[in-house]
Amino acid sequence: MMLTAESVDRIREAATKYPQVRSAILPALTIAYRQIGHLNEDIYDEIAEVLSVPSGEIAEAASFYTMFPKKPVGKYLIQVCHNISCALLGAESLIAYLEQKLGVQVGETTPDNLFTIVRVECLGSCATAPMMQINHDYYENLTRKRVDAIIEQLRSESRAGGKQ
Numbered sequence: 001m002m003l004t005a006e007s008v009d010r011i012r013e014a015a016t017k018y019p020q021v022r023s024a025i026l027p028a029l030t031i032a033y034r035q036i037g038h039l040n041e042d043i044y045d046e047i048a049e050v051l052s053v054p055s056g057e058i059a060e061a062a063s064f065y066t067m068f069p070k071k072p073v074g075k076y077l078i079q080v081c082h083n084i085s086c087a088l089l090g091a092e093s094l095i096a097y098l099e100q101k102l103g104v105q106v107g108e109t110t111p112d113n114l115f116t117i118v119r120v121e122c123l124g125s126c127a128t129a130p131m132m133q134i135n136h137d138y139y140e141n142l143t144r145k146r147v148d149a150i151i152e153q154l155r156s157e158s159r160a161g162g163k164q
């Protein structure tokens with residue numbers, strides 16, 4: 001069992017808020033992701049059992065949402081938007097800069113297990129392009145200088161035992 005009793009309770013509680021239990025699938029995926037840091041087939045099975053819906057439906061829903069990684073990732077999941085507005089304002093160069101700075105390619109995790117870089121579709125913050133999401137926070141109007149500051153801040157936060 002990967003889900004904690006607390007997560008199971010929260011998923012059950014979420015299910016009570018909707019007339020259709022299927023509507024609780026997205027909240028359930030979010031709860032599981034926030035606890036575990038990624039999703040996989042075992043987690044879909046556990047959510048399916050809690051919600052009493054077929055596991056395939058959970059997996060199908062999860063496949064729509066790129067913000068849920070499907071394998072273990074670093075402490076900080078850097079999701080860089082590469083859609084049109086961000087692309088026009090330098091997303092590719094930003095991704096290349098991050099890859100060079102962190103020494104890993106998109107889809108990979110740094111050896112210290114701190115950072116994973118992924119590309120994602122539009123995160124709905126096009127007016128502040130280029131942007132990225134790290135864990136639950138948005139970082140917008142990015143420049144190389146700002147990326148340097150963000151990475152340094154996260155490194156020191158991690159050294160100090162900071163947030164997940």
Ligand code: FES
Pocket residue numbers: 081082083084085086087121122123124125126127129131
């Ligand atoms: S195009 Fe990047 S947030 Fe919309």
